[in-house]
Amino acid sequence: MVKQKVLVTGGAGFIGSFIVDELVRDGHAVRVFDSLEPQIHGPAGKIPDYLNKSEKVEFVRGDVLDYGAFREAVKDVDVVFHEAARVGVGQSMYEVSRYVDTNTNGTANLLNILANEKHSVKKVLVAASMSSYGEGAYTCSKCGPVSPELRSEKQMSQRKWELSCSGCGSILMPVPASESKLLQPTSVYAITKATQEDLVLCVCRAYGIPAVSLRYFNVYGPRQSLSNPYTGVAAIFMSRIKNGSPPIIFEDGMQSRDFVSVHDIAAANMLAMKSGAADYGIFNVGTGRPITIMAVAEAIARIYGKSIKPTVTNNYRKGDVRHCFADISRIKSRLGFEPKVSFEDGMRELISWADKASAVDMVDKATTELKSKGLVG
Numbered sequence: 365m366v367k368q369k370v371l372v373t374g375g376a377g378f379i380g381s382f383i384v385d386e387l388v389r390d391g392h393a394v395r396v397f398d399s400l401e402p403q404i405h406g407p408a409g410k411i412p413d414y415l416n417k418s419e420k421v422e423f424v425r426g427d428v429l430d431y432g433a434f435r436e437a438v439k440d441v442d443v444v445f446h447e448a449a450r451v452g453v454g455q456s457m458y459e460v461s462r463y464v465d466t467n468t469n470g471t472a473n474l475l476n477i478l479a480n481e482k483h484s485v486k487k488v489l490v491a492a493s494m495s496s497y498g499e500g501a502y503t504c505s506k507c508g509p510v511s512p513e514l515r516s517e518k519q520m521s522q523r524k525w526e527l528s529c530s531g532c533g534s535i536l537m538p539v540p541a542s543e544s545k546l547l548q549p550t551s552v553y554a555i556t557k558a559t560q561e562d563l564v565l566c567v568c569r570a571y572g573i574p575a576v577s578l579r580y581f582n583v584y585g586p587r588q589s590l591s592n593p594y595t596g597v598a599a600i601f602m603s604r605i606k607n608g609s610p611p612i613i614f615e616d617g618m619q620s621r622d623f624v625s626v627h628d629i630a631a632a633n634m635l636a637m638k639s640g641a642a643d644y645g646i647f648n649v650g651t652g653r654p655i656t657i658m659a660v661a662e663a664i665a666r667i668y669g670k671s672i673k674p675t676v677t678n679n680y681r682k683g684d685v686r687h688c689f690a691d692i693s694r695i696k697s698r699l700g701f702e703p704k705v706s707f708e709d710g711m712r713e714l715i716s717w718a719d720k721a722s723a724v725d726m727v728d729k730a731t732t733e734l735k736s737k738g739l740v741g
C-alpha cells in the first residue's frame with residue numbers, strides 16, 4: 365500500500381497507541397493528536413512511555429474541542445483514525461455535558477473541518493462501541509429472535525438476572541449480536557458512541573470521503589488504563605486478586621461479554637484502512653465468544669496461582685446488560701478478519717504487563733463512586 369500520512373486522535377491512549385504501532389510498522393507517517401487527559405495520563409498529562417518513539421511519529425498535544433488546533437492537525441493527512449473520547453460508562457451518567465462535549469462535539473468539529481476547510485483526507489475510521497447495542501441479541505425457543513429492552517428495576521431488585529420473553533415469558537437464549545441489531549444505548553457514553561458513528565457516516569458519505577465505523581467489544585490488553593476506575597472489569601479484578609482479596613462480582617457472575625485483545629482491534633483497524641470493501645460500512649470487532657464475568661475472575665486467579673473465590677454480591681449496577689457478544693461474520697467475510705489472541709493468552713499478557721507497570725495500586729474506586737451516586741442496587 366502507498367505510504368500515507370495518518371492522524372490518530374486519542375493516539376496516546378490504550379487502543380490508539382497500538383494503532384500507531386501498526387501504522388509505523390507498515391511504514392506510514394503518523395501524527396498523534398491527544399489532549400493527555402489527566403484521568404488517563406495523570407495530573408501532569410505526561411506523554412506515556414509506551415508511545416511509539418519512531419521518528420515517523422509526531423505528537424501534538426491538543427483537544428478535539430479546540431477547532432483551530434484540530435484543523436491544523438487534520439490539514440495534510442490522508443487518513444484519520446478518530447479514537448479520542450471520554451470512555452467511562454458509569455461516569456458519563458453524572459458528567460453528562462463533558463461526555464457529550466468531547467465525544468459528540470469533538471466529532472462534530474472533525475466533520476466541520478472536513479466539510480469546510482482545505483484538506484486531503486481520503487478515509488476516516490471511527491471507534492464505535494458495543495455499548496450502543498444495550499442488551500445483546502436473544503432468541504426465544506417459542507417466539508424466535510428478539511431484541512429485548514434492559515431488565516426493569518423491579519426484575520433486578522428481585523435478583524432475577526436472565527431475560528425473559530415479553531411474548532411468552534420463557535427464559536431467552538443469548539445469541540451473537542449482528543450489526544443490524546437495534547441500537548438501544550443505556551448510558552450517555554453509549555449514546556455518544558452511537559452518535560459519533562452516525563455523524564461520521566452521514567457527513568463523510570455526503571462529501572464522498574470513505575468512512576468506516578468499527579464497533580469494538582470489550583477491549584483489554586497492555587496499556588489499558590489501570591488508574592482509571594472505569595476501564596474494565598479485568599483491571600479491577602487483577603488489583604484485588606494480586607492483593608489477596610476476592611474480586612467483587614455483580615449479579616451472579618454468569619453475565620457475559622466478548623473480551624477482545626487490543627492486538628486484534630489494531631489489526632481490524634489496519635484491514636479496514638486498507639480495504640475498499642470496508643468503505644461506508646459498520647463492523648463489529650470482537651471474538652464472537654461470550655465469556656462470563658466469573659470466568660474472567662477465575663482465569664485471573666489461575667494465572668496468579670491464587671485460590672481466591674470471587675465474592676458474588678448479588679448486587680447490580682443500573683444499566684448493565686446481561687449478555688452481549690459479537691457476530692463477527694461481516695468483518696470476517698468482507699475484510700478477512702480473524703481474532704488471533706485467545707482469552708487465556710491475552711489475560712496472561714495483560715497481567716504480566718500490569719505486574720511491571722507502575723500504576724498497579726488500583727482500587728475499585730469505580731464502585732465506591734457509583735454507589736455514592738445511587739447507581740448500584
Ligand SMILES: NC(=O)c1ccc[n+]([C@@H]2O[C@H](COP(=O)([O-])OP(=O)(O)OC[C@H]3O[C@@H](n4cnc5c(N)ncnc54)[C@H](O)[C@@H]3O)[C@@H](O)[C@H]2O)c1
Nearest residue numbers: 374376377378379399400401427428448449491493580583
Ligand atoms: N476500551 C474499550 O473497551 C473500548 C470499547 C469500545 C470502544 N472504545 C473506543 O475506543 C476509543 C479509544 O478508547 P481507549 O480504551 O483507548 O481509551 P483511552 O482513554 O485509553 O484513550 C483515549 C485517548 O483520548 C484522549 N482524549 C480524551 N479526550 C480528548 C480530547 N478532548 N481531545 C483529544 N484527546 C482526548 C485521552 O487523553 C486518551 O489518550 C474511544 O473512542 C472509545 O470510546 C473503547
Ligand SMILES: [Zn+2]
Nearest residue numbers: 504507529532
Ligand atoms: Zn417467547
